[in-house]
Amino acid sequence: MDEQRTGTEADAGAEPVAETPATPVGAGTDRGAGGPEGDEGRTSPGRVPAWLRTVGRGWRHPRLRWPKRVALALVLMVVLSMLTAGIALRVNYAGDPAPGTQTRNRDALWMGHAWVDGRKKDADVKALAKRLRATGIRDLYVHAGPLEHDGTLPESAYPKARWLVEAVHRELPGVRVQAWLGDVLATEGEVGMRLERAATRAAVVRSAGQILDAGLEGAHFDLEPLHSDDSNYLSLLDDLRRVTRAHDAQLSVAAHQIDPLPNLHSVFGAFTAHPKWWSQSFFGQVARRVDQIAVMSYDTALPLESLYGGYVAEQTSLALEVTPKSTDLLMGLPFYYEDNMDHHGSAETVAAAVRGTRLGLSRTDPTREHFGVALYVDFAAREKDWTAYDEGWVR
Numbered sequence: 001m002d003e004q005r006t007g008t009e010a011d012a013g014a015e016p017v018a019e020t021p022a023t024p025v026g027a028g029t030d031r032g033a034g035g036p037e038g039d040e041g042r043t044s045p046g047r048v049p050a051w052l053r054t055v056g057r058g059w060r061h062p063r064l065r066w067p068k069r070v071a072l073a074l075v076l077m078v079v080l081s082m083l084t085a086g087i088a089l090r091v092n093y094a095g096d097p098a099p100g101t102q103t104r105n106r107d108a109l110w111m112g113h114a115w116v117d118g119r120k121k122d123a124d125v126k127a128l129a130k131r132l133r134a135t136g137i138r139d140l141y142v143h144a145g146p147l148e149h150d151g152t153l154p155e156s157a158y159p160k161a162r163w164l165v166e167a168v169h170r171e172l173p174g175v176r177v178q179a180w181l182g183d184v185l186a187t188e189g190e191v192g193m194r195l196e197r198a199a200t201r202a203a204v205v206r207s208a209g210q211i212l213d214a215g216l217e218g219a220h221f222d223l224e225p226l227h228s229d230d231s232n233y234l235s236l237l238d239d240l241r242r243v244t245r246a247h248d249a250q251l252s253v254a255a256h257q258i259d260p261l262p263n264l265h266s267v268f269g270a271f272t273a274h275p276k277w278w279s280q281s282f283f284g285q286v287a288r289r290v291d292q293i294a295v296m297s298y299d300t301a302l303p304l305e306s307l308y309g310g311y312v313a314e315q316t317s318l319a320l321e322v323t324p325k326s327t328d329l330l331m332g333l334p335f336y337y338e339d340n341m342d343h344h345g346s347a348e349t350v351a352a353a354v355r356g357t358r359l360g361l362s363r364t365d366p367t368r369e370h371f372g373v374a375l376y377v378d379f380a381a382r383e384k385d386w387t388a389y390d391e392g393w394v395r
Helices: 050-059 062-092 122-132 161-171 198-213 231-246 264-272 280-287 305-322 350-364 383-394
Strands: 107-111 137-143 176-184 218-224 250-255 292-295 328-334 371-376
Touching: 062 305, 122 161, 137 161, 137 250, 137 371, 161 176, 176 198, 176 250, 198 218, 198 231, 218 231, 218 292, 231 250, 231 280, 250 280, 280 292, 280 305, 292 305, 305 328, 305 350, 328 350, 328 383, 350 371, 350 383, 371 383
Parallel strands: 107 137, 107 371, 137 176, 176 218, 218 250, 250 292, 292 328, 328 371
Antiparallel strands: none
């Protein structure tokens, strides 16, 4: 999840170019002072600049023959790979979901900080209950952080947590309220939480116990950017699991997407320092340590609904293959609209995500009970998002 969006409401043509007049015959042609050979900064209309001619001569040098061929081959490989991937995703979006691949009443909703800091009232909970009562939502991930970089959690961050739990239980019996806790990790910068520090991990564990003592029914962690194969993270989950079990509470996490191609996270890490994906093996290791794992299956940069839906279908299959049947696997739905390099709102729709989820479930494990979707995020949701969820997944 974008760290600028985690749980907080933000209170939600070229200029014309002047035409260059033609130079009269015989005017300004003194090659010794200002002509193309005498001044590389000025050229006569229709003449090739000297610097460009120099580049051209260098490009035609015999020594560059093989490097040019290799460069061209690499470009063709990239283009063909992208074309092949696009075709594969489009094919993956084809077909019809199997009957019965709809809600198992294990869905979840990410919710903003306003629910625990005093801004929301009883009337808001009643309106929420009216919205959720006929859906498959069982868990609410309510933003109660963020955690400090040292792993601690100020009690002042969630003064109305107990009130919210009691109000939800009154209006929505059977629905659990979990604390959504997150922070920026110092994996790609100097500032952030450092999981390699034992003292920091111990503080995170204490913060989980603290929030559960306040009445919350689970701890949901979203730590980003979390690189694949982070052994410190696995160690933290082991320690957290002991605390949540002692409180008879849920341990859940927001998970990065899985490598669509083997070791793609390693390639991206080498060239961009931002691996983005987890290996499928690491995803499975995380899934075995928690009660719920929610895939952040959005912000893919894909430009078309069909490509995005095919990608979600693939992510669903990859996740199902390594998630224990006793762990709730939830696929994230983009309940928000943005249009930037990471997220094209016209492509990453709830309808495409739901269809992709159902296709992946149909092909991999259509009878899986511990499965659902997670809606991100309540304060940015539009009516059309709720409609797509209800019509595509609930009914």
